[in-house]
Amino acid sequence: MQERIVFLIDMQSFYASVEKADHPEIRDRPVIVSGDPERRSGIILAACPLAKKYGVKTAEALWQAQAKCPQAVIVRPRMQRYIEMSLEITKIFERFTDLVEPYSIDEQFLDVTGSQKLFGPPREIAHKIQNAILKETHVYSRVGIGPNKILAKMACDNFAKKNATGIFQLDQTNLKETLWRLPIHKMFGVGSRMTEHLRRMGIRTIGHLAEFPLERLKKRWGINGEVLWLTANGIDHSRVTVQTHDTQKAIGHHMTLPRDYKTLEEIHVVLLELSEEVARRCRAKNYQGYTLSVGVRGIDFDHPTGFYRQMKLPFPTNFGTDIYKPALDLFKRHWDGLPVRSLGVTLSDLQPADQYQLRLFDSPIKKEKLGKAMDIINAKYGSATLVRAASLLAAGQAFERSKKIGGHYK
Numbered sequence: 001m002q003e004r005i006v007f008l009i010d011m012q013s014f015y016a017s018v019e020k021a022d023h024p025e026i027r028d029r030p031v032i033v034s035g036d037p038e039r040r041s042g043i044i045l046a047a048c049p050l051a052k053k054y055g056v057k058t059a060e061a062l063w064q065a066q067a068k069c070p071q072a073v074i075v076r077p078r079m080q081r082y083i084e085m086s087l088e089i090t091k092i093f094e095r096f097t098d099l100v101e102p103y104s105i106d107e108q109f110l111d112v113t114g115s116q117k118l119f120g121p122p123r124e125i126a127h128k129i130q131n132a133i134l135k136e137t138h139v140y141s142r143v144g145i146g147p148n149k150i151l152a153k154m155a156c157d158n159f160a161k162k163n164a165t166g167i168f169q170l171d172q173t174n175l176k177e178t179l180w181r182l183p184i185h186k187m188f189g190v191g192s193r194m195t196e197h198l199r200r201m202g203i204r205t206i207g208h209l210a211e212f213p214l215e216r217l218k219k220r221w222g223i224n225g226e227v228l229w230l231t232a233n234g235i236d237h238s239r240v241t242v243q244t245h246d247t248q249k250a251i252g253h254h255m256t257l258p259r260d261y262k263t264l265e266e267i268h269v270v271l272l273e274l275s276e277e278v279a280r281r282c283r284a285k286n287y288q289g290y291t292l293s294v295g296v297r298g299i300d301f302d303h304p305t306g307f308y309r310q311m312k313l314p315f316p317t318n319f320g321t322d323i324y325k326p327a328l329d330l331f332k333r334h335w336d337g338l339p340v341r342s343l344g345v346t347l348s349d350l351q352p353a354d355q356y357q358l359r360l361f362d363s364p365i366k367k368e369k370l371g372k373a374m375d376i377i378n379a380k381y382g383s384a385t386l387v388r389a390a391s392l393l394a395a396g397q398a399f400e401r402s403k404k405i406g407g408h409y410k
Helices: 014-022 061-068 079-093 113-119 122-137 147-159 192-200 206-210 214-221 223-232 264-284 320-334 364-379
Strands: 005-009 029-032 044-047 073-075 100-106 107-111 141-146 167-169 250-261 287-299 308-318 340-352
Touching: 005 122, 005 147, 014 029, 014 044, 014 079, 029 061, 061 320, 079 100, 079 107, 079 122, 079 320, 107 147, 113 122, 122 141, 122 167, 141 147, 147 167, 206 223, 214 223, 250 264, 250 287, 264 287, 264 320, 264 364, 287 320, 308 320, 308 340, 308 364, 320 340
Parallel strands: 029 073, 141 167
Antiparallel strands: 005 107, 005 141, 029 044, 100 107, 250 340, 287 308, 287 340
16 A cells, blocks of 8 residues: 655745845845734744844734834735735645645645646655746745654654755654654644653653553543654554535634723623624524533733633524623633633534524524625625624724734734
8 A cells, every 4th residue: 555645835934035025125035924013912923034133033923023123114004905915825735735724824724645647756846846836936845754733743843844845754664863852842733731741751752652651641631642653653544635624523712802891891891792603604604502612811921810700601603792791701600800801702512504403582593694794794895894882992802803814804
């Protein structure tokens, strides 16, 4: 049986690369893509390699980056343009294989097992794809190659990005002398907290984890312990599939506020807007949800406050008011009264929206018709054409949010 060949292809400094491709006059200058410094989104989203040489890092504050690299060109994000470029790159991938699975806006998995007779061995295919992307979009890409998705991902993150060719192949033949020597925090799926847990157990490298007794890991973390062990050993049975995003387990929306919200009168406006947005997304995908979750973060990063709570609704819904009322109740019940930095509302336990239980005093049919009418109008004339009156208050964010994609300006 032929071994599978999977690529994880990552676009180098994607947002910054797109800006350089669209503006040749800044191609040889350090470029930083950052949110609006006057709002909370003044955070580095991408920095080109020239900027990174000065120590600029993704996710740090803009003022910190400017102190390191005062000559950098600061560009605000254009999310619509990045989405369009990502789709262009997907079309290039689809010329080499029909098995393309988006992982993020700048990373995609490809299964090229069946493409080798047409395009050559794995490294040759990787070079061809790199050249096609560079020629057609002026964006440089890195390729991790492996027999499965997990090894392709770790090959890209840990080796291809540091390789002069931007290509690295990781499999069972070179696992011990490459991946296993890396510190444990370099393994996919291991964050800072898990790193500390593993270090206290004497596990300091990926190799230590790979050779650690599986039963001890399972006893400590159950199925998650087994997943850690499998990852360290490069074992992954998941396939590259085009159906990955066809189903959802939850639909939610999170918002970082432009300032600290301190009163219930302000917060309830945002909860209402979030509830309406979650309802709209559910209707767009023909879902309704049974479980409501509300998440809140306070303003102090050093001493985090806030909560994440959920509750079962009496009936599944995709109507804004049905989501908002219990969300507000959850918030009132668990809020500590401290200022709020961000809020999130999520519906889970999703089921098809065309199946529902009729109720004696509350007609879901009337709500369904009203929701769809609002969606049609907002889709045609703009997402803030019809909003709740509360959005006209100073605390409202609906009009500002309508100008954005993914929390950033289009």
